[in-house]
Amino acid sequence: MSYETLVDTATLVAHLEDPAWRVIDCRSDLGDASAGELSFARGHIPGAVYAHLDHDLSAPRTPWSGRHPLPEPATLAATFGRLGISAGTQVVACDESGGAYAARLWWLLRWLGHREVAVLDGGLQAWRAEHRPLVATTSAVDAREFAARPDHAAYVSADEVASLLGRGAAVLLDARARERYEGRIEPLDPKAGHVPGALSHPFSTNLGADGRFLPAQALRTRFSALLGSAPPSAIVSMCGSGVTACHTLLALEIAGLEGARLYPGSWSEWCRDPGRPVATGAQSN
Numbered sequence: 001m002s003y004e005t006l007v008d009t010a011t012l013v014a015h016l017e018d019p020a021w022r023v024i025d026c027r028s029d030l031g032d033a034s035a036g037e038l039s040f041a042r043g044h045i046p047g048a049v050y051a052h053l054d055h056d057l058s059a060p061r062t063p064w065s066g067r068h069p070l071p072e073p074a075t076l077a078a079t080f081g082r083l084g085i086s087a088g089t090q091v092v093a094c095d096e097s098g099g100a101y102a103a104r105l106w107w108l109l110r111w112l113g114h115r116e117v118a119v120l121d122g123g124l125q126a127w128r129a130e131h132r133p134l135v136a137t138t139s140a141v142d143a144r145e146f147a148a149r150p151d152h153a154a155y156v157s158a159d160e161v162a163s164l165l166g167r168g169a170a171v172l173l174d175a176r177a178r179e180r181y182e183g184r185i186e187p188l189d190p191k192a193g194h195v196p197g198a199l200s201h202p203f204s205t206n207l208g209a210d211g212r213f214l215p216a217q218a219l220r221t222r223f224s225a226l227l228g229s230a231p232p233s234a235i236v237s238m239c240g241s242g243v244t245a246c247h248t249l250l251a252l253e254i255a256g257l258e259g260a261r262l263y264p265g266s267w268s269e270w271c272r273d274p275g276r277p278v279a280t281g282a283q284s285n
Contacts, residue, residue: 003118005254006213007092009126016046016133021090022141023048024083026057026101027124030188030240036101043134045094045127049083049141053243056083057104066269067188067241068104070155073112077148080109086144087114094120094127098207100244107246107262113149119250122212155262156236158270164236165197171230175203175239175248176267183280188240191271195238196279199226203244206251219255235260241268 003011015021025048027036033054040050051057056079058068071079085091091109093102102119109117120127128134156164164170174194179185181200186192194200205222208214214222227235232252239245242264252260270276 002090002116003092004115005118005250006121007118008121009130009132012045012092012120013132015090018090020088021092022084023092023094023120024085024102024105025050026053026093026095026105028053028095028097028101036095039096041136041138043136045124046133046135047139048094049139051079051083051105053101053104057108064269064272066265066267068243068264068268070111070242070264071108073148073150076108076112077146080112080114081144081146082141084141084144085109085114086146089114089116089144091117092120093117094123096124098204098211098247099123099213099250100203100247103246103250104243106250111151111154112146113151114146122210125211153261155264158263158265158273158276161195161236161238161263161270162276165195170234170236171227172198172236172238172263173201173226173245173248174198174267175201175237175244177202177204180240180267182282183278189268189271191278193271193278193280194267195270196277198238198279198283200283201226201248203239203247203251206247213251213254216255219251220257223252223255223257231259232257233259236263237261238263238266238270240266242266 025040029035059071093105095101099119181194183193237245237248
């Protein structure tokens with residue numbers, strides 16, 4: 001049996017010694033690039049290896065890109081191979097941010113054709129709360145051959161976003177916190193606001209009070225209220241830099257709404273072009 005959206009802690013515990021399973025720790029902090037790796041060194045799930053958001057799960061930033069550009073497929077495939085992932089490997093991604101960073105790994109693997117990947121539901125908070133084991137020693141991982149099969153239809157560019165919105169052919173969901181969407185604050189990017197026509201759907205609303213994803217039907221109900229009659233294939237997910245947008249894509253998948261796409265550059269790319277329009281305030285829809 002493979003897991004393609006979520007894995008619970010009990011299931012992971014039962015597979016900690018399974019050589020076909022690989023735990024990837026994706027902890028990160030947008031305000032401190034070293035924080036995730038330091039936290040990993042202090043304690044992590046036995047057998048886990050660490051993937052850095054900036055160094056492993058993103059390409060180098062350019063003057064006109066977003067903050068976390070997609071890596072080149074060949075480069076990303078080499079990273080996955082170094083992390084011990086190959087065909088048939090069941091990957092479990094975890095973090096301590098409600099899946100915000102783990103979902104980026106989930107989407108990247110899916111983009112390259114690897115479907116056996118799931119996010120640890122509840123993350124390391126749930127793991128600790130249940131007194132599951134943590135270790136500070138790093139496990140050696142044998143490199144494997146990862147064959148990339150990139151799906152270039154899984155994402156859209158800034159120009160495509162503008163064209164789709166102009167034709168009324170897409171529903172753009174913005175996963176940032178509502179105060180960033182409305183332009184009341186902007187801690188990371190040079191301009192505040194949102195893409196005109198985008199709908200606010202903070203990624204935190206995909207989670208319950210316990211930090212786990214809401215049940216599939218509850219997620220479906222919430223998305224249906226936003227999407228109306230639009231099919232999942234019309235959905236484009238964005239955020240600040242294409243990271244928490246993947247959380248929305250995972251939630252859609254859990255809800256059974258498959259086929260949505262990612263805008264990887266997201267707000268951090270969009271707002272760098274002075275020719276692109278910017279909106280502020282609450283959504284009018």
